[in-house]
Amino acid sequence: MKSRPALILLVIFALGLLLGVGVNELFLSDPILESNDAADHAPVSREAMFADADISAEDIELVQGKQGSLDWKLLAKSAKYNQELGVIAVEFPQLTAFFGDDRQEVYVQSERGEVDQGNDNLTLYDRVRGRFGDLALDAQQLDYVGAIGKVYLKGGVSLRRPDMTVQAKALEIDLVTRQLVAAGGVEALLAPEGLDGSPLQDDKE
Known part of the structure; x- marks a missing residue:
């Protein structure tokens, strides 16, 4: 036991x-x-995707248009093309776009960007600055979607006009109807009197 x-x-x-x-x-x-x-299975950064680019160039100009009409042109100090992605990474891009029957001009510049000419899309990011008629804009990122004629601004968006200032986290611009839709922490300052004496107004004298 x-x-x-x-x-x-x-x-x-x-x-x-x-x-x-x-x-x-x-x-x-x-x-x-x-x-x-x-x-x-570790995620690959965008920089790594363009490290071994198929084509590299300095001081380039990209042009997009249809039916003999220029939609936009983009100048950049350097560019790298990834054939697998079908995307061009650009440094210090300067974009000039034209839209509408009156060919209204939009100018935007940033520190970096990516262009997908096949789908008429592009993204600009890092210190985005530009002008849209009498509007001045600042943001961290701009996405242009050519198929629907819209621009999306993200990150610390600031839109200024002589009579108005709008700040938001995001902003949508319809290039066809020219409507603006802001979202996320929207702050707006309206000052109709600011139109008088504005250097952006035509001199009627």
């Missing part, structure tokens, strides 16, 4: 030892396969 407690203790000890070895192998062993698999 005295051997039973010893046998029970021995069984408990053996089970504990096996359990400990199993836990160690499962959770504490070097995850070589897992780490390699995670590395294979």
Whole structure:
């Protein structure tokens, strides 16, 4: 009868030892396969995608249009084309676009950008600044979608006109109807009297 407690203790000890070895192998062993698999699926940065660009150029001009009409042109200090993505990464782009029957001009510049000419889309980001008629704008990012004729501004958006100032997190501009829709922490200052004496107004004298 005295051997039973010893046998029970021995069984408990053996089970504990096996359990400990199993836990160690499962959770504490070097995850070589897992780490390699995670590395294979690590997200690739946009910079890395253009590091081995198919084509590189300096001081370029990109032009987009249809039916003999110029929609926009973009000047950049440098460009890298990734054929797989079908996208051109540009440095210090300057965009001039024309829209509407009256060929209203939009001018925008930034520090970096990406152009997808095949789909008539482009993105400008980092210190976006520009003008849209008598409007001046600032933002962190601008997305132009040619198929629907719209511009989306994001990040610290500021839109100024002699009689109005609008600040928001995002802003949508319809280039066809020329309507503006602001969203996210919108602050607007209206000053109709600001029109008088504005240097943007035509001199009627």
